[in-house]
Amino acid sequence: MITIEEALSIILAHIKPLRGGSFELAECLDRVLAQDITARYNIPPFANSAMDGFAVRAADTLGASPEQPVSLSVLEDLPAGSISDLEVGPGEAIRIMTGAALPAGADSVVKVEDTGSGKVDNKRREMVLIYLQSSQGDHVRLAGESVRRGELVLERGVVLRPPEIGMLAALGYPRARIIRPPRVAIVSTGDELQNIEEELLPGKIRDCNRYSLSAMVKKYGGTTATLGIAPDRKDHLKKILSLACTTDMILTSGGVSVGKYDLVREALREMDGELLIDRVAMKPGKPLTFSMVRGIPVFSLPGNPVSVLVSFLQFVRPALLKMQGKTKLRKPVVEAILIEDCEERTGRTHLVRVTVEIEDGVYHARPTGPQGSGILRSMVLSNGLMVIPPNRGPLKSGIKVKVILTDQPEVE
Ligand code: AMP
Ligand code: MG
Secondary structure (H helix, E strand, O other): OEOHHHHHHHHHHOOOOOOEEEEEHHHOOOOEEOOOEEOOOOEOOOOEEOOOEEEEOHHHHOOOOOOOOEEEEEEEEEOOOOOOOOEOOOOEEEEEOOOOEOOEOOOEEEEHHHEEEOOOOOOOOOEEEEOOOOOOOOOEEOOOOOEOOOOEEEOOOOEOOHHHHHHHHHOOOOEEEEEOOOEEEEEEEOOOEEOOOOOOOOOOEEOOHHHHHHHHHHHOOOEEEEEEEEOOOHHHHHHHHHHHOOOOEEEEEOOOOOOOOOOHHHHHHHOOOEEEEEOEOEEOOOOOEEEEEOOEEEEEEOOOHHHHHHHHHHHHHHHHHHHOOOOOOEOOEEEEEEOOOEOOOOOOEEEEEEEEEEEOOEEEEEEOOOOOOOOOHHHHOOOEEEEEOOOOOOEOOOOEEEEEEOOOOOEO
């Protein structure tokens, strides 16, 4: 049986980033940019005031102080969004708001806090008292000081965060080319499964994998096409899987173990799928298969609700991220102190669900109770997976262990 690392490298070798498409900015968050963005305009497009205050000629304010203010005539008020037709001459000022274009003649702005009201002048114009000497360029934002026209601002391959989205808008791009969200088909298999809307019949259980998997796909940037429940019949499985072949990735759960009615593997084989991985030396999640069917990656995940989630985190998540052009694919792994004895040992790598907490800068990990692959609660209570190498003896409280922080963002 191959190891987790071997399985992951086989999977990633078969995953290619999708092509770029044009999307509205509202859909671009967390997506990978598929074009270089060169500035077509200066930002800001014109010199403007960084403060509410008075646009002046700096030379007029020479020696101004609260004790010896300079008195200037106010020509008009200039709100943001307006352009002045006037020119500020010697002894004159224009009351200017933040963001308004600097009027002709003025070379600096005195902020309102450094001014006071004076008497009216001989033309009955309002006067302003300037309490502070100003220098050329004070409180003026120059055209192009943030971005210069022609400059390469965003490079293909960056992940668009809110600042990059704002930058695209500032540069006049209502849309951008990004790697589109992968469409992922989800098929639950098993004669025992029922839709959650229906009343539970004897011997049946609710299909929870469909929901946890859809949530995972969404969390990691994909969109889902849910194909419902497939019964344990090969012809039916083949039909549903064929339908799913119009998507970018297929996830099935259940039906890949060694039971008489575990028919997913066989259905994929009869569809000429190339079986690349058949079982992985891990617990939970051993009966995972990975195949390429008609050019589409197919993950056949085990049916147990914990196995489904753990195998998703280990294998599907990085594949899905790579498809979106992302390069940070790993969850952070930290060293933690185990704070409870842990008896588990197997011939496979065991991923024990733990609660991780930081105390005085040190990580502490506590197993989340019974670890059966069907005990979804062990997952609900956890925010980490403790990695126990194969054949490691019982683990005593106080030793150092490796923990994958499953809720943290990916790292390089
Ligand atoms: P299987 O791999 O098909 O033998 O399934 C393993 C276990 O997982 C069985 O107990 C199934 O009933 C259970 N299981 C399979 N699919 C689901 C599902 N979609 N939701 C909840 N439990 C499931
Ligand atoms: Mg089954």
